[in-house]
Amino acid sequence: MHTSIKKKQGTIGIxxxxxxYKYFPLWKTFFEKLDYRVVASEKTNAGTLKEGSRYAIxxxxxxxxxxYGHVVNLIGKEIDYLFVPRYxxxxxxxxxxxxxxxxxxxIRGTINNLPRIIEMEIDLRKKPIFYSMLETGRKLNGSFSQIKSAFEESVKTYQRFRIIMEAGFTFQEAFDSLAKNPAEVLERRPTGNPVKxxxxxxxxxxxxxFVNMGLIKKLEDMKVDAVVLENLPVQIFRQKTKISETLKNYWGNEEEILSGVDYLFKNNLVDGVIFLCxxxxxxxxLIDEIITRDAKTRDIPYICVVMDEHSGQVGVITRVEAFVDMILRRKRSRGIKEAG
Ligand code: SF4
Known part of the structure; x- marks a missing residue:
């Protein structure tokens, strides 16, 4: 997945x-195979949030x-199109x-001086994803055969990306590995830390x-294995999680979180859960409440860390340190009881 410096049919900003954080490898491959150059905005920093907050209530x-901050960042770059999907x-x-x-x-109603927006409407209730990508490819002057092969290649890339993440890697590690060698599937990352x-x-x-205030890195420094949803087997997300006879979840993103947490709890795979909300x-x-109750019933330590622009890194990290400390003490005291 090399981004060519040469300007091709045009440059698409993402x-x-x-x-x-879910589909970039898929989108990037698709547009590049249609002969467009792809640029992403710069990594999130304090300026991104400050700029974006100016446009938001x-x-x-x-x-x-x-x-919003990332869109503004892209306007400052030389792009011909701005990709804003409608999922x-x-x-x-x-x-x-x-x-x-x-x-x-x-985005159109909030920010001025935008380049042409390329939309892609994904609505799996109505049409398979191929048709959505076909419509988008047509807007970019792709022929049917070119779009079909770009679609197939992007799905393959996405699947490889998920396999790498399933092996225990972070989003950035998986993405970097694809960029270096798209065909390489990395070995499962060895672990062995006392807390998961x-x-x-x-x-x-x-x-x-930036948004999670370096939490994953902090856990790594504390010798804690951080398991994210994408590290879990893809097939567990194919079934809907049953909450109760009366309560149903209609939110797509939350469905993934519920399925992942359900799998982790039922298989006793982690010592605790941190929900970044x-x-x-x-x-x-809504789902914080559901997970709180489930974790309580199963006696699994759980905290919800609420993030907004006023959350301080020190406060968040202190809470997480105390949480990990509590898990370690629990494990030790359970180990002593079992040994005794
Ligand atoms: S954080 Fe919640 S409200 Fe905001 S975009 Fe995501 S699902 Fe929607």
Whole structure:
């Protein structure tokens, strides 16, 4: 997946926010195979959030503010198109949060001087993903055979990317490995740390080190294995998680979190769970409650870390340190009891 310096049919800018942390390898391959150059905005930093916050109302979640900041960052680059997808539904019976449904409209209505926006509507209730990519490819003057082969190649890349992540690697490691050698599938990362903690939440919170205040790195420094949803077997996300006879979840992103947590709990795979939750996110607050109850019933330590632009790194890290400390003490005292 090398990005050519030569300007081809044009340059497409992709904001490094929201579903970038899930589908960027797929989108990038697709556009490059259609002979476009792809650039992503710069990594999130304090300036991205500050810039994005200027365009957002206070009550909006931090991932959207960050996304606005990334769009502004791209306007400063030489791009011909801005890619802003409209994800409506990615699994049968669920919807994405309304921010995803209206993302291109939100961007158009909020930020001026935009380049031409390339949309891609994904609604698996209505059409297979190939048709969505075909429509997008047509807007970029691709022929049917060119789009079909770009689609097939991008799906292959995405699958390879998921296999690498399933082997225990982080988003960035998996992406870097694809960029170096697309055919290489890395060996499962060896572990052996005494504590294993799941870090769950939306990919744009879990994989963006600025938004999560370096949490994954911090856990690594504390000799804690951080397990993210993408490290789990892909097939567990194919079935809907049953919450109760009366309560159903309709949110697509949250469905993945629930399936992942359910799998981790049932198979006793982690010593604790940290849920990275966005301030002002309705879907997150709903499932926080569900996971809290489930964790309590199963006696698994759980904390929810709520993130907004006022969250301080010191406060978050102190909470996480205390959480890991508590897990270690529990493990030690259980070990003593079992030995005695
Ligand atoms: S799911 Fe929550 S965090 Fe994500 S865009 Fe919607 S409101 Fe924001």
């Amino acid at each position: 904001p490094r926010g929201l579903l970038y 206070d009550e909006i979640c931090i991932p959207l503010k960050v996304y 409506i539904s990615t699994t049968f019976g669920t919807y994405m949060c309304p921010k995803f449904l209206g993302l291109p409209d939100l 903690v799941a870090v769950v939440g939306h990919g744009y919170n879990v994989h963006d080190p 966005s301030f002002c996110c309705g879907p997150d607050s």
